[in-house]
Amino acid sequence: MGTLGILLSLALLMYLAYRGINVLLLAPLLALMAVLFAGDAALLLPTYTQVFMKALGGYLIQFFPLFMLGAIFGKLMDDSGSARAIAHGIVSKIGSSRAVLAIVIACGILTYGGVSLFVVAFAVYPIGAALFREAGIPKRILPGAIALGSFTFTMTALPGTPAITNAIPIPFFGTDTFAAPGLGLLAGVVIFALGSWWLSNEARKLIAAGEGYGEHADDPHGQDNQPSIGFWVALLPILVVIVLNFLMAKVYLPGLDTSYLAKPEFGGLQDARSVIGIWAIIIALTTAILLLVVLHWRRWVNLKKSVNDGTFGAMLPVLNTASEVGYGSVIASLAGFVVIRDFLLNVAPGNPLVSEALTVSALAGITGSASGGMSIALKALGAQYLEMANAAGISPELLHRVAALASGSLDTLPHNGAVITLLAICKLTHHDSYKYVFMTSALLPVVPLVLVIVLGTAFGSF
Template sequence: MGTLGILLSLVLLMYLAYRGINVLLLAPLLALLALLFSGEAALLLPTYTQMFMKAMGGYVIQFFPLFLLGALFGKLMDDSGSARAIAHGIVATVGRERAILAIVLACGLLTYGGVSLFVVAFAVYPIGTALFREADIPKRLLPGAIALGAFTFTMTALPGTPAIQNAIPNPFFNTDAFAAPGLGLIGGLIMLIGGSWWLAGQARKLMAAGEGYGSHRDEPSGHDDLPYTGFWPSLLPILLVIALNFLMAKQILPSLDTSYLARPEFGGLQDAKSLIGIWAIIIALSAACLLLVAMHWKRWANLRQTVNEGTFGSMLPILNTASEVGYGTVIASLAGFVAIRDLVLGVSSNPLVSEAVAVNVLAGITGSASGGMSIALKTLGAQYLAMANAAGIDPELLHRVAAMASGCMDSLPHNGAVISLLAICKLTHRESYRYIFVNTVAFPMLALTVVIALGSLFGNF
């Protein structure tokens, strides 16, 4: 009954989230539903206050600075015109005749630099409609192009990306954002090249069948305000994030004396390995935000409003994810979870394969890459690290596989980012989801498989 209760709660979480009910309400209710099936009704309130809320609060304590600074940086990039300038610059370089590739690269560069995928979707959509209309490419391919650039290789694979999905494994495996750089680059290229090639082929196929851009109501005219910032100045904050993140994670922070962490008020840590990856991203994003403010000091229409909106924009995403972490903590404490855990661990003796399966399953059920990975690593991360150490597998491989696995099954139809993207593009699941699915599920799964195979054969590089 306990295992049945867990499965029922997972199904309800997926279904009700798809129906639009907020996970802040769903997560605790469905966690307690699973507890009822386990026959421990007397523990409902203590489980909620002492377990669910403690895990939820712990996640906020650990990762709130990254959500806050990421949302603020994205808002500053958006309101300064820098995001639009970068998109326009890439289109001008690649050429309007390669509209699909131009949109993918524009989204990729922006998200790799730390701009929120939601900001990227809003910033690039007007440019995409103009390019696709001019080239007479069916509009229903546009969400697939945006998703490929914003939801895939720059979110989970490319080394150094400041995306939260690339930061979550840090404290579990004592790694940083540049873990397994060669393998991450290979996986990222598979997604980028494979997805762009497939979308271009679909465009040719649809256009040969007589389908063009089509007639669509309530969309941008294609004459959005031109950015007042040049391409290269707009790129500086993004380059700063990447460079400073690398220097801090690999050179500066590891060389500092952090013996003070052993004091009780700092948690009694023996070293800073589990913190360096997060510290590096905090410093990089903070510096980039300050640079953006300084670069556009005389141009801000309302800097206070921009900062406030960016700050408030971080609240709902982190609370949603933290609620899912609280849900996972409760589920992992139940006796029925032992059967599920043993099933996942028994999939393969290779911890990379087992980890990939666990993260994929939980990311798919929750409809969240960060939420699914957080649940998986919180419940099974220590076991995977022990298995990897016993097998002589570098923890950096665990980091990269976990991050890439989180970006496969997460974007099923109930995923919030998918729903938002379709709403921004004013298209339906029926019209466009298959193009999103191939680029955000199929090709990332292929890339993950290749990375696991190469890592198993040749180790970390």
């Protein structure tokens, strides 16, 4: 009954999330439902306060600064006009003849630099709509291009990306955001090339069949305003994030004396690697935020409002993800989970990469969240995966990269919040465009994931 309760709870989580019920409410209720199926109603409140809330709080302690700083940085990039200036610059250099490629690259540069995918979608959509209209490309392909540039290779594959999905494995495996850089870069190139080719080919087929941009009365009116900021000035904060993150993670912070972390007041950490990667992102994003403020000092209409809006914009995403982590911790504490755990760990005996990929992908799909699914999986099984990897001679960096890649595949099922928001921004429906979003951000990313597992198993991490 315990195992049945867990499976029923997971199924309800996916269904009710798709129906639009908030995870903040769903996660504790469905976690406690699984506790009831386990047969001990007396444990409901202790489980809620001592397991669910403790795990939720632990996630906030680790990752809230990244959510908050990332949201502030994205808001300032948007309000300063920098995000739009970068998108305009890329589009003008590549041209309308390669409109799909231009949008993918513009989104990729912005998200790789730490700009929130929601900010990117808002900034790029008016430009993409005008560009697709000019080129005669059906508008329904546009969400697929934005998703490819924002939800895939810059979120999970490229080394150094400050995306939360690339930071979550750090405390579990003692790695940093540049884990397995060669494999990550290869995976990024593969998904970028496959996705761009597929979308461009779809566009050619639709145009050949006589379909044009289409009539969309709710499109942005008039031409998108040209930015008043130079391309390189707009790009500078993004370059700072990437370069400073690398220098902090690989050069400066590892050379510091961090023996004080072993003291009880600092958590009794024996290995500073579990926090150095997160420190590096915090320093990089903070510096880039300060640079943005100074660069555009005379341009801010209301800097206080921009910072406040960015801060408040981080609250719901981080609390949703933390609630999903609390849910996962409750499930992992139940006796019925042992059956599921043993099955997952024995999918490919001797190679935890396969089990990790399947588990993270499945939970990302169920929760509709890359970060939530990965957090649940690593919270429940991360220690076992690391132990199995050490026994098999597999690098923790490889575990990191596989977990990140796996989180960015099935997460974009129809109930995913980013998918729903993207379609709303583009003023299209699932019926219109989900096919293109699914192919570029859910199905095609499986190819580089498999490739990295095969190459990593054969040649190790590089």
